[in-house]
Each structure stands twice: as C-alpha cells, then as structure tokens.
Amino acid sequence: MNEQILQQVGSLLAGTIRVFTPITFAAIASSFSARAGVVNMALDGIMLIGAFFAVFGSFLTGSAWLGLALGIFASVLIALFFAALTITFRCDQALAGLGINLLAKALTIVLLQAVWNTKGKSAIVNGIEMIRLDALKSVPLLGDMFSETSPLLIILLLSLICVYILFFKTVFGMRMQVTGENPAAARSLGIKVERAQYLCVMISGVFAALGGAYLSICDVNVFSRDMVAGRGFIGMAVSLFGANHPIGCLLGGLLFGFTQSLQYRLQGIGIPNQLIQMMPYVLTLVALVFSKRDTSALTENQL
C-alpha cells in the first residue's frame, strides 16, 4: 500500500518536471524581454516556430541536436522580426505579437504541407536522447524524477543560474534593467537602448526555441500543428508571477507544472473534469493575486 502511494507520488513528480521544463523556458524568455521593456507577446508563435524547425532539422540531418540548432536559429529570426516591428517601427506590441502568432501558426502548416505533404503532423524524427542515471533508479521519488533526465532540463537549470548572474551581477544586466525601467534615463547615461532591447528579444527567442523544441524533439519526437497550445502565454503569466526574476520563474514553473500534473492524475476520481482542468490556471491566478511582490519592488531590492 505504502509502496503504491510512493509510486503515484513519483509519477506525479515526474510529470511535474516534464510540464515544468517548457513552461519555465517560456517564462525565462518572457522575463528577458520584459526586463528590457518589451512585452514579448509573440512568444507562443516563436515557440511554435522553434518546435517546427527543431523537428525539421532533425528530419534533415538525423541529429536532434542539429535540429535544436536550426530551431534556435529560426526562432531568433522570428524574434528579430518581432523586435524590428516593435522597437524600430514602434508597432503596438500586442498587435505585432498577435500578428506573429497567427503567422507562425499558418507558416508551420504551410511548411508541414511542403515538407511532409500533410497539414496535421510531421514524420517521426530522432529526438534528443535522455540521460540515464541507473544508479538513481532504485531511489524512491528521486529515481522517478531524474533516472531519465532530459538534457534540456539540465540546460534549463544551468540557464536559470546564468540568467540570475546576468540579471543581477553584471553591468549588462543593470543596463538592461535601466532600459526597461526608464528608457530616457538609460539613453541619457549613454546606454544604447534599442540595441539592448534587440539583444534581449533575440535572447528571448533562444529560450522560446528551447521550450518549443523540448515539446517537439524531446517529449513526443514529432511536430503536430499548433502543438505549443498556448504555453507561450502561460510562460508570460509565470514570468509575471515570478516578477521576471529567475527564481520566481523557477517557482512559478514548478507550481504550474505540479498543479497541471496533479490535474491529469486527479481526472476520473468523481469530481467534474472541467473543474479539475481549471485548477492550474485558478491556482496560478490566486498565487498572482496574493503574491505581494510586484515587478518594480523586486527589481529595486535587487538593484
């Protein structure tokens, strides 16, 4: 009996990690551009492009890692497009984002048609191999969570550390902060505002691609139309929830991943499914309402 509960908790936690990974990549992506004063409304579309080209690259070369590289490249291009629209041409961020999300959705379907002659899904491609830690396998809970670890999860955790250092311990981070908080002041200090924003949106594209590619070449090894399914927007909510702070993104991602994973497992116990399916979103909202920190307060403390 005890063992059964342990197994269920293990499966719950393993699911948490899998849901957490792409969402947190999206959250980092969002906080990068948000810190520089650009709300990356195009995140969902950029992730979708990343997911598609990762599969396409893996399909062409047979190597999932080269696929990932192509996915990142394509996503950065689209992010650059978004940056040009919003920073250089002063287009409304929400509008440009909406446009790119629609474009990404349609473009990936057209490309599916061109490459695989279907509008639904790609061929199955080589995915990124899991790292197997057989030593952990016998350990309860930890074994469930980490005995098969995605290399992208490791990249995510390392990124969180790097992003923390970059945001709070480097000159670049400080400049980025000023750029986002008060562009006029930043300009008077000699900071090249536009350049910093371009750079941040492009880095945002890199992380969006990692999130999208996790879904396509790590999780299911296939691209299906519209597979990102709103994770870009959830990532934005998580980064807002985490006050655009890497630790906040980590915690927000874990909370969302946990509730989502719990939701999947609670279905069918007698409570109406619709209520259970609402859970992750309701909890995230509640946490958002009751968290006292707001972006400006946190950033001041950190500065």
Add this chain to the structure above:
Amino acid sequence: MKKSGMKKTIALFMVLLVLMSVLGACGSSAGAPNSTGQSSAGQTGGPAAGGSEDPFKVAIVLALGGLGDGSYNDSVYEGFVRAENELGIPVQVVEPSEVAEMQGHFVELARSGEYGLIFGVGYECEEYVVAAAEQFPDQKFVIMDSTVSDHDNITSVQISGPQMCFLCGAIAGMYSKNNMAGIVMGIASPSMTNRGIVPYTAGARLINPDIEIRVKYSGSWSDSSAGKEIALALNQEGCDVIMSYAGGSGLGAFPAALEKGFYVIGTGGNQNSFAPDLTIASGLFFYGNLAYICIQEAMAGTLQSGLKDAGLAEGGVGYTTDGSNVPMDPANAERLERITQQIIDGSVIVPESESDLDAAIANNANA
C-alpha cells in the same frame, strides 16, 4: 550608423516576406494536383459531346485545408478518383481557400445545372449547401459528415464513430491483461462521451465483462505533449491498452507507449506506423468509399435524401492492422469479424448514450 541599421532591418523584412510568399506558393501548388480555378467551374465540361444525353457528372467543394491533408479531404477525394476511373464519370474538384468562398461555389455549380450530384464536406459548408439547395430545388447535394436532414435534395452522410469505437473497445478488451483500458480524449463534451466513451466501454465489456475503462482529457485537440502526459497517467493507474481519440493531441499516446511499453489503438487514419510494435490496430473512417457509394446510387437513381448512416454495414468505418507488428490471434481476428457481422445484423447493439450502456451490455452478453 543608425540609418544603415534601419536599412538592414528593412532588407531583412523583405527577405522574410519573399521567403514566406514563395513557401506559401509551394505549399498550395503541391497540394492541388487536380484543382481548377473557382470561376471556371461552370465551363470545364468542354468535351461533353454535342450528343443528345448529358453524361452524369459530379462536383465537390472540399473542406478548408484542401487536398493533401492526409485525412478528410484526401479520403473523400479517393472516392472521386475511383468513380472517375471505374465509372468513367467526369469529376470537378473545387478547393476553397476560405469559408466565405463556399456559398459562391455551391451556387455556381448548381446554377450550371451540369452536375448530377454536388458534394460538400464537413459542417463548415452546411449552411451554404442548404442555401444553394433551397435556391435550386432540382439539384441534388451530398454533405459528408453532417446531420442536415430536413431537405428533399440533400443527403447527409453520417459517419458512425460509435461503431468504430465499439470495435476498438473490443480490441482493447482482448489485449488488456490488467482488466483496465483507457482512452486519451481531447476536450470533454457530451458527444464525445456518448459517441466515444460509451461504445468503447460496451465493446470492451463484450469481450471482458470485468474490464474497467478510464478516460482522461488533455483539454486540447492539438497539444500532443499533454496527450502524452495523460497517456502516461492512465498507464500509471493500470491501463495497459489505451485508445488515442484526441486528434493531434492523441499523437502523444504513441511516444508514451514507446516509453512505458503499453498497447495503443489509433483512430481516424492508419496510425499503426507511429509505434508498430505497440499499436494493435487503428480504427478507420472510409470517407472515400462512402462518396463512391453515393455517386453509384445517384447514377442508379436510388440515392435517398435525409440522413444516410455510414457504419460497418455501409463500409463507412472499420479497422486495420496493416503496418502493426503486434500479433493478432486468429481467434481474435475471427471474433472481431463475427462482432462486425453481429453489429450489422443488429444482434449486438452499439449504445450511443450513457443511459443505454447497461442495457446494451446486458443484451450483447447474450448475443
């Protein structure tokens, strides 16, 4: 400095735009082997011999998505190709690029008066077919996968998803060793319950009266990652055979099966190749076959208006083990064949609502 930056950006824009339009063009031409422009619909009957009798001709306005979608449209189109080859009748295919075009296509085709039968596909076209049917009461129409039933000149072909799910349930009943089978579903709705879960359960209970059916929803028709996650959760609860019935989201069931080694059953098209060693079979919809039958009946003058059921008896649904490496016991294959016959002759009842489930199970147990 700044100016050149700006120029570069604009240049980049242009490159992107050109790239996209080129890709867009490739995409649409690749998918349209036999389409003609919309306005030419009326005049393409060129070689229609100046004789006294007009040959029987058919036209179809495809659903959005057009040819090359690997499902719906392609499947219906197959029936047209077969009719062209085997019955020697000319066919006219129209691929609308947006819903707004549809009404014009139906009206134009009907006005020409050249076509014995005009097809529409999917619920999107329903209102336009109805409008055209009212305007041209002598023109016969067929709508694939629809429930329009109150017009004398419209035949609605209703694909029997429940019979397909019943067979898939029976297969699940044969392969489950844990007495527990699951379904990966997309978005919950009464119709998914009544026409998906209920017949699947009845099918599984026919083989194994003790089997328990678990259902989980991914909350999306496209989120394959969520589909994988709920397939894993179902497996964790003990389901060792899982039917994927969630469109694109259901694709996730296959990688989940590969990870954990449970059996899956595909639906819609032949999905056996996604995980050949673990996919037992795929339930199928035969749109092409149905379109062909309608054309045949219309030529013979026997096509009835109203709802036309398209189940096992009419060759509208079925299943395939092609491409699957999972061994199927000859006794099981025979049993499935027998169940198919029993469904056709009515001795096995496929329930289509929760309230009928228990009665159907009791009835089927004695069949």
